[in-house]
Amino acid sequence: MLWHALTLQLGYNATLVTLGAMLLGIAAGVTGTFLFLRKRALVSDAISHATLPGVGIAFIIMVALGGDGRSLIGLMLGSAASAWLGLLCIGFLTRRTRLAEDAAIGAVLSVFFGIGIVFLTFIQTMSEGRQAGLEGFLLGSTAGMLYSDAVIIAVGGALVLAAVIAFRRPLSAVAFDPEFAASSGLNVPRLDLIMMGLVMAITVVGLKIVGLILIVALLIIPPVTARFWSERVTGVLWVAGIVGGVAGYVGATLSAVAPALPTGPVIVLVLFVMFALSLLFAPARGALAAVLKHLSFQRRVHIRQGLLALAQGQPIYEKLTLRLLQRSGLARADGVATTDGKARAAKALRDETRWQMARSREEFALAATFYDGLTEIETVLTGDQIGELDRLIGAPMGVPA
Template sequence: MAGASHRRSSRRSSAEMWGLGYNAALVAIGAGLLGAGAGITGSFLVLRKRALVSDAIAHATLPGIALAFLVMVALGGEGRNLAGLLTGSALSAWFGLLCVGWLTHATRLSEDAAIGAVLSVFFGFGILLLTVIQSLNMGRQAGLETFLLGSTAGMLYSDALTIAIGGGLATLAALVLRRPMLTAAFDPGYAVATGLDIRRVDLAMMGLVMAITVIGIKIVGLVLIVAMVILPPVTARFWTDRADRVVLIAGVMGGLTGLVGALISALAPNLPTGPIIVLTGSLAFAISLLIAPRRGALAALLARHRYQRHVHLRQGLLALALNHPVHERYTLRLLIHAGLANPDGTATDEGRAAAARALLDESRWQVLRADPAQEIAASHYDGLRPIETVLTPDQIAQIDARLAPRPLP
């Protein structure tokens, strides 16, 4: 804890060095904490394949915001009180979530239709209420439209503090709940077997998403908050296959995205905070999509290229071993480049040795594949894998004994 608070204070002072106001720095910290919480929680949501539920939750906040405003004004209050508005948004988001669940379970509609229906109807109703507010308070702008796209301009100190504290609490809650949520998301059957109540875990997860949405709408806006929940986990997924690391990376990624995005938008005019945070996250996603090892597009392209080369080389060697001419020009080029063939298509000494090895390997595989008892070992055959990687030397010796007696080249 001491380390965390130290980091936080050093962040603040460096932010002030760049000429940011205290509020902007607080907002940036809040956005960072919020992003971390959103990234962690979003990981479970994406693992559960329910990413877009968060979009329904976000859009369902709007009527609550408007109703809370109306209620607070009716009670003679200030109407724009952030805590009050957020409470209202949480209530209507919860109601929207209940509607999604009810439509999915009590009717034949699928979850995506329920999400779309709740999202559009709640949002439409919210817009309707905003126009009601406009017509009731003629001349006095309620400024509730800022919740659509978020706005940090002219944010009160107390608002910034609310967001920073809320973001911290959400991250903390996500960290505390990460084990059961991970189990439920990754292996529901195992979770039930160990006595975990999946419905309650799901409920907690949705509650967290809702909390993050509600805290985030002031900064990022309700149209875009879905990105803070989805982008970090799908980005993290490129870098690891382990679910617990996805959560960790998504948390870090989300935190950095929020922090960096908020700082960038504070440094120059006309850079709206929400979109900048989202685009920062999108950039990280795009980079990961391209360059991530193994799962990235570039890696996939390279792997395909390498595979192609292996197949061509192998087929070329087999052709050399059987003294067939190599017709495919790409194969020939590969063979010549590897020093296995001469430019006229005949094998070099090295090529003859390699070709013999390839032919022996292929013959061994054929014996193995012809034996029904060895079906499992034979299933590893892909025309490339050397048989030594599948069988022990003893087994290979057995196969060699069954190979038709013929002088090895």
């Protein structure tokens, strides 16, 4: 069953929904990256919660006009209108009052959601409302979807993705460095507006699949995951798009296999698994890499300090140092240097002495900034410069030649 779902053999509707979810996921990952780089990730949470009153009002209007109120297009238009209103409210509160953006986000999110709940409870008392299934918009559901709805989602996902691709260059320029983008002639406020429009479009298309409470995850988790894999805007955009697409695809197929589960949480958990794996195992920024880097640094410091102690004939009390020296074959268990250890210790001491001299002389001031107790001086200075240092240090004193 799962295999059939993954290979898109669960019927026409399920295939359309899965493809739509995948396209939407890619678009959301890319758009989310712009939001993330602009540090406005949580605005999307307010936008998505603000769709609920629109869904309710659209349903009531459609019923009042004699329809059955469940037309997905109508509900999507309603949700877009109220999300836009919510966005305007955030703009008004942050620009015209002294409230900070986070307070405006929280206020719009909770109040619009509250208004939406009032409409939902009102709809439940309408005779047409009992079977409306509007609760599905909270957490997403793909079970029993109409053919027309599946088409809308697939087409919607494709359109949003096309729009994201069309605007990707100016949007990444603004996201990376808004001031430079402005000075090179881009209209930053208008591009911000386009970005918010894309977020809104993603929310509206994703309403039925992911649900309005969790769609924010589709915008936030992919860029955060991608950030672990790349230091470049283009790289983050690609990885975020792939992560979002995989989550949409796998999440939609999983929920086709288990129709009782709401789709939104399934997609979010798929996202979270990818995020957790990246957090742990990403090569440069992951937790495991950080631990390894720390251990290797610790090892180098201990060996260096141990070698210096050996060279100066001081006893080594630190157990870890001794163990590390022993394991590298530089010292015996009782702390006496091996032949190899003696050579390395002498070299470490010479290196340290040269550094001391370099740091005390003005002409080496620039090179001295590279001193960290671990870098070998040969990697910083040329042979001639080291010769100069050695001449300054001079021959051993107090010993007859």
